[in-house]
Amino acid sequence: MIETTYREALGLALRHAMMEDPTVVIIGEEVGAYGGAYGVTKGLLQEFGKERVIDSPISEAGFVGAAVGAAMSGLRPVAELMYVDFSGIAMDQIANQAAKIRYMFGGQMGVPMVLRTQGGTGRSAAAQHSQSLEGWFLQVPGLRVALPGTVSDAYHLLRASLRQADPVVFIEHKALYVQKGKLDPTQADANWGRAVVRRPGGHVTVVTYSRMLTYALAAAENVAGHGVEAEVIDLRTLNPLDWETVSGSVTKTGRAIVVTEACLTGGPAAEISARIQEECFDFLEEPIVRIAGEDVPIPVAPALEARSVPTVALITEIIRKLVR
């Protein structure tokens, strides 16, 4: 068990994977000498050389597509898209190529690649560098979507992603890189596709992932002082989606809140809410409530940026209102 950061845990997962499997290569902008825009790949170039840690020019469609081809040809590439916002440039390669190759070609070949990227607010990076776009990938059959919310998952969920036979869009959160936490690399890796109850409780189920997990846990702590026990579920992967854990909880609590940083309308909270409603209709005592990002682009002004996504105060308030 070590005390480390989310950033370092990610780097360690890559390092261990590269040590174990010579076909793992890293491709992306500034992953080498620079060490990654957020420092995740620091040291890997020095350790594994430039044949395996491959700096790309600024050609998102090109290098993501190259990763797709490499994955079809015996490598296990980890492509790094510096910001998830840039997926707009590479979306054809992600959604029309990587996601569909196995199906379209009748199962002959898969695309075992991980597309590491990061999203979210928290650094006043403005409209084109702060989005939460996991909902785009969620609606593309063939793509797995993973979003680590803890230091331990930064390591173990990335490790698990690296064992998938299908393309995984692995979305980190820019505000979590500095988060500290415990990690035991000798533990088994994340149970792929299983959500985790991060805090048990009997009054209301809070379903979330990524940075909002931290917010939800803080809100759960707040309401605990008022005798309200919120059960906080960290989905970890949106595809696969672990319905057993979610519906097990909601049938118990009768109340559900979904918290995402992604915009409300059309975002992943909609899917989670719709599914809870379908699966647990008869158990619901109150409406399922979505607490999500405002339906606006992300503004640069820090005060506005902070209010464009859910706050701990708002989550706290809504839990209390829902459980009276």
Add this chain to the structure above:
Amino acid sequence: MIETTYREALGLALRHAMMEDPTVVIIGEEVGAYGGAYGVTKGLLQEFGKERVIDSPISEAGFVGAAVGAAMSGLRPVAELMYVDFSGIAMDQIANQAAKIRYMFGGQMGVPMVLRTQGGTGRSAAAQHSQSLEGWFLQVPGLRVALPGTVSDAYHLLRASLRQADPVVFIEHKALYVQKGKLDPTQADANWGRAVVRRPGGHVTVVTYSRMLTYALAAAENVAGHGVEAEVIDLRTLNPLDWETVSGSVTKTGRAIVVTEACLTGGPAAEISARIQEECFDFLEEPIVRIAGEDVPIPVAPALEARSVPTVALITEIIRKLVR
């Protein structure tokens, strides 16, 4: 009142707009001499000349981006993306540029353009030419999303889209181009952002749009024989979303079915379902049911393709099960 087709109604809307407003230009692949891949722009080049009907090379990011710039500079471009599937290439220009320019630049300028495109199954066009991707646009604040489901709306909704100050992604359905129907061009254009009750009924609300409207109406007709009256709502635009009409109906019927061709998971049916649940929770007598595209890429084999999206038979069956 004339009898015409969806395809011709669209062409007529463009023609009338070009006659009325000299700043309307059409930009896209094969919009000129070829007349559009699905024949919508036929004759416009001859009538308005190549300064206003502009054939583009196969450069989706480039010409969609050019339309964005043109829209900021005094033109009102209608860009045609031949298949909505190609938006993967142009997504940066659509979602990071067109959608965000007004906000990011503090309201100084808007992007009054229409991005005409088409989607859906029905022609064995396989995985990269058959998708229903409106859900991608739905989760981008700043984009309007319109999907005509009738011949009259092909005209009037496109006309209304051409008057919007913000970018409209206008998604036609490839299987509807040959649909015949009545059109009165002298009528007022579509009431922007308002859904339409296409068939009134008191037992269950069916919320849908685009080609699934036709399917839903057929299913409603089927169940009418069994004494079940389904109210069929055509949303017409997903942004704006007309909640008044939907919740008015659901509070009356207590039952709601959402029908989309887009994939179930993470698609637009999720948003509609989640919102009905939030707005009408206390009125729901049964769970809101989503009937949507299967969570698979679209296969080419005609029999498989047809089963990858909702069928009239399935919609009929579910309505009957829900209203017993």
Add this chain to the structure above:
Amino acid sequence: MRPTKEQSLEVYRRMRRIRTFEERVGELFVRQQTAGSMLHLSIAEEAAAVGVTYPMREGDSFTTHHRGHGIFLARGADPKRMMAEIAGKADGYCRGKGGSMHIADRTLGHLGANAIVGGGIPAVVGAGLSYKVLAKPNVSIAFFGDGAMQQGVLYESMNLAALWRLPVVFVCVNNQWGMGTRIDRAAANTQFHERARTFGLEGHVVDGADVFAVIDIAERLVQGARDGRAAYLSVECYRYYGHARMDKSPYRTPEEEAEGRKQDPIQRAITRLREKDGATTGEFEAIDAAIAQEMDEAVEFAINAAPPPVTDLFRDVYDDHEPAPEPLRKRLERILTTNLTATN
């Protein structure tokens, strides 16, 4: 290349197979036995297919655009399974999931035909990268049309291949037209190989009516690529017929078509074989007859083959070891049974 008569006849045979195959695809369409109408025939592009694939070896790979039947045939495809795929049948290369625009075969190095113009290009960069990293002696070749010369991803890919010194060749089958757009209405400069050179590649152009010229340059460029010099080649030809099966090319003049159709690589090969190698009508007829029979059999195979079972709809979205997506009907039944029962 100074081919022997036998080699020349083999080259002829490969081209004829493509031609006859494509003619049969047209008939299959007329008989309403294809999956859809998105069929793009590579008639008159046979020299590009046969010539460029000529120096390819086992383990080499390639991707193609939507007009890729001929290329894959040249690389050894089984016409039965191709035809079955075009008909959307279970015995097709992709189990009837892909169709004409998405034929692929991993065992023959076909990483897939693509219906997104330019979409399959960067994959060869990745394949080339894998050869470099894994120290394999292979090359990967991207085939695409002149339309893709206006897609940005091509230039990104060319730059990556040159920068990383990958065993990759980019081949533009320049048939002068992309749907209703002639290249001079698509590009301000149509000397595409010049563009490639400024991205650091070997860039060349060759007459696509002369299959032996194509073989010559292809041998050179493919060898260069094996040695780490990425290359680009324009093969100049002419799109004989419409863009797809429904298109009658009303946007171009009969004069232009007549002129363009003079560029027939098969006729050219026949003439050469007759003149240089003394090939006889009988020899050609024997080859043609065998091919005609092979292709007739392929058509019958495709027509008689079974469509994929409905359960295949949910198969191969993910790896076999993973659970398949839950079919909608099953899901709805489950939801309604659980909830409706509970309420009553």
Add this chain to the structure above:
Amino acid sequence: MRPTKEQSLEVYRRMRRIRTFEERVGELFVRQQTAGSMLHLSIAEEAAAVGVTYPMREGDSFTTHHRGHGIFLARGADPKRMMAEIAGKADGYCRGKGGSMHIADRTLGHLGANAIVGGGIPAVVGAGLSYKVLAKPNVSIAFFGDGAMQQGVLYESMNLAALWRLPVVFVCVNNQWGMGTRIDRAAANTQFHERARTFGLEGHVVDGADVFAVIDIAERLVQGARDGRAAYLSVECYRYYGHARMDKSPYRTPEEEAEGRKQDPIQRAITRLREKDGATTGEFEAIDAAIAQEMDEAVEFAINAAPPPVTDLFRDVYDDHEPAPEPLRKRLERILTTNLTATN
């Protein structure tokens, strides 16, 4: 250009304004008064900004990359409102919504700075198209870094501008680095203007330390563009400092930096003004002092300006005449009130 002393001093003045502005931005950051740390300074790129904008006229437009402060200043920006925008304040050009990477001003033809490398390039094609269709005598200019030379959308845009004969100029501010990547590690051929030529544009390269050389070529290319000949220009310079404010460029050697920093367009202009025009220390000092005061005022203005009101969060997503998005809190209150009330 054979500038008069007055003109030369004006050119100097414009460059100095940029330099001082950027220095103040750095200080603003140190004082923790900026919105975020994504600040990209254009120090030593002043000749590109001043030189290329020199022949621009009213009604002309442009877009820039993320390193665009200098270009907009050269085109007439108010440093107060720029600084306020960089600080995320309501009085900024974009009401504090955009920040350093998204400054724009419609009235001065600034169609926007872009944080997507290459993202703002096609917009100038559209602007140029509008000038052509609406018969306006204007040009539109795209400014971008050498990093964008590897983005496909640039080549699509160049081809469109050349093909449609639009009044458009593409300007690469080639500061040799894109974050930690030197151009020779980003491109196999770094003679970028050669690429542009093969796309049918006028393609040139100029020494970005010599502002008068930049003005000369810019005048020619901008005039050519007005006449419908799209053009491309590389302005060669050197990125003096780190990529953004936090970056200390550990990935490059002190020797290289020392060498690169010799390319200072301001020093070069001073030398020339002294030698050719007999400009005196006093003259420079007077200019510098006035600018220093202007920029100090801009900093104070930015610091004292008010942040945007919270209600602005929902403003300008859509046109003013449209309803704004419903704030989440309001929505949640409504839902909970309606439903919770009804159930109790």
